[in-house]
Amino acid sequence: MATRTSQFRFLCGYVYIYFFAQAMSISLLAVWLGQTLKLSGTEAGIVFAANAFAAMCSQPIYGFVSDRVGTRRNILWTVAALVALSGLFFPFLYAPLLKTNILLGAVVGGLYLGITFNAGSYAIESYVDRIGRRDGFEYSRVRLWGSLGFASAAAFSGRIYNVDPGINFALASLAGGVMLALLAVTRGGPAEPGVRGKEGLKLADAFALLRMPGFWRFMVFVLGVTNLYLVFDQQFSRYFASLFPDPKTGVAMFGYLNSAQIFLEAGGLFLAPLLVRRIGAKNGLLLAGSIMLVRIGGSGLAVGPVSISAMKLLHSVELPILAVSLFRYIAHHFDNRLASTVYMVGVSFGHSIGIFALSSLAGIGYDRIGFSATYLILAGLGLVFLVLSAVFLLPTPAETPGEQATPLAEPAK
Numbered sequence: 001m002a003t004r005t006s007q008f009r010f011l012c013g014y015v016y017i018y019f020f021a022q023a024m025s026i027s028l029l030a031v032w033l034g035q036t037l038k039l040s041g042t043e044a045g046i047v048f049a050a051n052a053f054a055a056m057c058s059q060p061i062y063g064f065v066s067d068r069v070g071t072r073r074n075i076l077w078t079v080a081a082l083v084a085l086s087g088l089f090f091p092f093l094y095a096p097l098l099k100t101n102i103l104l105g106a107v108v109g110g111l112y113l114g115i116t117f118n119a120g121s122y123a124i125e126s127y128v129d130r131i132g133r134r135d136g137f138e139y140s141r142v143r144l145w146g147s148l149g150f151a152s153a154a155a156f157s158g159r160i161y162n163v164d165p166g167i168n169f170a171l172a173s174l175a176g177g178v179m180l181a182l183l184a185v186t187r188g189g190p191a192e193p194g195v196r197g198k199e200g201l202k203l204a205d206a207f208a209l210l211r212m213p214g215f216w217r218f219m220v221f222v223l224g225v226t227n228l229y230l231v232f233d234q235q236f237s238r239y240f241a242s243l244f245p246d247p248k249t250g251v252a253m254f255g256y257l258n259s260a261q262i263f264l265e266a267g268g269l270f271l272a273p274l275l276v277r278r279i280g281a282k283n284g285l286l287l288a289g290s291i292m293l294v295r296i297g298g299s300g301l302a303v304g305p306v307s308i309s310a311m312k313l314l315h316s317v318e319l320p321i322l323a324v325s326l327f328r329y330i331a332h333h334f335d336n337r338l339a340s341t342v343y344m345v346g347v348s349f350g351h352s353i354g355i356f357a358l359s360s361l362a363g364i365g366y367d368r369i370g371f372s373a374t375y376l377i378l379a380g381l382g383l384v385f386l387v388l389s390a391v392f393l394l395p396t397p398a399e400t401p402g403e404q405a406t407p408l409a410e411p412a413k
Contacts, residue, residue: 004135010186011128011142014076014179016149018124021083021175022117023153024168025090027258028161030238031251036165037098041235045363047098048234050106052355054114066126066340071134073183075123080179082116087173091166122347126340129327133336140324144269151262158255162248209345214333217392219350224385225289226322226347227354228378229315231362232296234355239371240312243305257309261316268320276324281332281396284325289386291318297379300372332396 033039033047066075089112097105129139153171160167209215240257241250276284295314302308326347334342365374 006186007131007135008137008142010182011131012145014182015124015128015142015146016152017175017179017182018079018083018121018149019146020149020153021086021172021179022121023150023258024157024175025083025086025172026113026117027150027154027157028165028168028237028251028255030235031161031241031254032165033098034235034238035241035247035251037095039098039102041238041363041366042360043102043363044235044238045360045366046102047106047109048363049356049359050110051113051118052110052351052353052359054110054112055118055351056114056353056356058115058119060341060345066123066130071127071131073127075127077180077183079116079120079124080176080183082112082120082176084173084176084180085112086116086176087166087170090169122343123340125323126343129343130340133331133339138273138324139327140269140273140320143323144266147262147266147269151259151266154255154262155259156255158252161251161255209334209338209342214394215342215346217394218329218333218346220385220392221285221289221389222347222350223354225292225382225389227351227358228296228382229292229318230351230355231358232299232375232378234359235363235366235371236299236312239366240305240308243308253305257312261313264313264316265319268316269323272320272324276321276328277399280398281325281329282393283396284321285329285393286386286390288318288322288325289382289389291321293379293382293386296375296382300375300379302372329393329396333394 030044033044034041039047094105094109094112097108099105125139125143128142132139132142157168160171237251237254237258240254241247244250244253272284279287291314295311295318298311298314299308302311327343330339330342330346362374362378365377
């Protein structure tokens with residue numbers, strides 16, 4: 001029990017620091033690209049598309065490796081080392097490249113950001129879910145510490161950015177060093193039951209997912225609904241800051257709002273498992289998708305900082321339900337040996353495909369028809385796929401209190 005408790009505490013600390021670093025380095029990325037580097041909405045869209053493409057290429061690898069290594073911490077070491085480099089990467093490599101050659105800068109930045117933060121966060125979440133199923137604790141109980149870490153950074157990241165964005169990146173790099181130190185001083189937990197069998201997992205087993213109708217039913221929701229909120233969020237900070245007479249005030253206020261939203265999100269992550277158990281994972285996904293579309297469409301209709309802030313705060317309700325429902329849906333409907341592969345290919349890889357396809361188009365929309373009109377188009381597109389998801393997603397039963405989602409022995413048909 002002591003070992004399991006120490007693993008839970010280690011993961012809470014690691015996830016807290018990782019998301020602190022993520023907030024410091026990329027929560028204001030759109031503002032940094034626009035205000036500091038003077039990129040247009042279209043150019044920023046190219047940058048985000050490159051990030052998504054790099055993440056898309058690395059996510060299947062992350063997933064397959066995660067399933068092979070089981071509970072070993074190889075991926076945690078890799079991500080921590082990359083985060084520790086952020087203080088050097090952003091000001092001394094990324095910024096000069098973007099100023100002189102937008103395409104080369106987008107490619108280099110995509111490789112780093114895609115692997116470190118876009119795909120890296122999904123890999124860490126998948127690892128937490130695996131340890132939670134082994135040791136008997138909820139994924140969301142650890143993930144809420146990630147929200148607290150992000151909120152802690154967001155509370156003052158905007159003000160620090162107004163002094164010097166380089167300080168934000170330096171703090172992210174320092175956080176990466178703390179992640180490495182945590183890994184060095186904390187022992188790994190007991191071997192996962194059956195891990196040797198997982199080491200024998202073959203690439204063909206992963207590719208077999210693509211022949212499963214149940215997988216593609218799941219992808220209708222991932223590709224058509226959840227992708228839209230990620231594309232929406234990419235340049236939202238830029239739009240939010242533009243609603244204030246002084247851009248610096250807008251950046252600072254966004255930091256405060258982001259912090260408040262994420263603190264609320266942490267509470268939601270504590271409560272979401274209770275709701276999702278009662279209504280089932282499929283209904284949880286549909287509920288989260290509905291809230292998401294209200295947030296996106298409402299942002300298109302909002303007038304001024306107050307109403308747009310209210311829409312932003314809906315994310316604190318939507319995300320916890322979505323995160324818990326995704327893992328429970330996977331646990332109910334897919335072979336447990338491939339849980340990380342399903343999450344990294346189905347959710348993470350699926351997100352990257354959508355972001356890669358839509359980021360540049362959204363950026364063009366922001367430049368040509370404005371943020372509000374583009375948000376309404378995204379919400380309308382999402383509504384079509386939400387209706388399709390209600391038909392295609394496989395039913396998932398509600399669970400009795402204390403019951404864990406039981407993985408199937410065979411993949412979903």
